[in-house]
Amino acid sequence: MSKFYTAKKTIRGTEYTAQFNGISxxxxxxxxxxxDGSNNLSNLKLANYIFENVIVEPKGLTPDDFDNMDEFxxxxxxxxxVMQGNFREKTDEKPTEQKGQK
Numbered sequence: 325m326s327k328f329y330t331a332k333k334t335i336r337g338t339e340y341t342a343q344f345n346g347i348s349x350x351x352x353x354x355x356x357x358x359x360d361g362s363n364n365l366s367n368l369k370l371a372n373y374i375f376e377n378v379i380v381e382p383k384g385l386t387p388d389d390f391d392n393m394d395e396f397x398x399x400x401x402x403x404x405x406v407m408q409g410n411f412r413e414k415t416d417e418k419p420t421e422q423k424g425q426k
Contacts, residue, residue: 330380331411335398341381342406350407353377371396374403 329344357370368387375385379399390396405411 329406329411331406333402335402336395338382340379340399340402342378342403342411343380344406344409344411345377347409349377350409353407367400370404371400374400374407378403378407 328346330341331344332339332341334340353370353373354365357365357373359366359369371387375387379385385399387396390399
């Protein structure tokens with residue numbers, strides 16, 4: 325079972341809090357971010373999903389809240405990592421079970 329986790333990161337002086345909503349939500353976000361009739365992802369669609377559903381603080385972000393693409397890309401990359409479950413410290417991850425012993 326998936327739990328909802330949050331992670332914080334300060335990017336260029338602003339603290340962002342992102343929420344992991346589960347793998348199904350991440351898969352759905354990517355599926356819904358394709359440009360209609362193509363095999364290409366829309367950066368705008370995915371960024372909007374991340375700002376609406378993953379970045380929970382500060383609330384209500386839009387792409388136009390950023391002064392440049394570098395900062396925008398850093399925040400979206402952080403949100404995407406959390407969305408995909410790649411944010412836990414190694415000590416926070418569940419250990420894998422080993423099968424068989426020698």
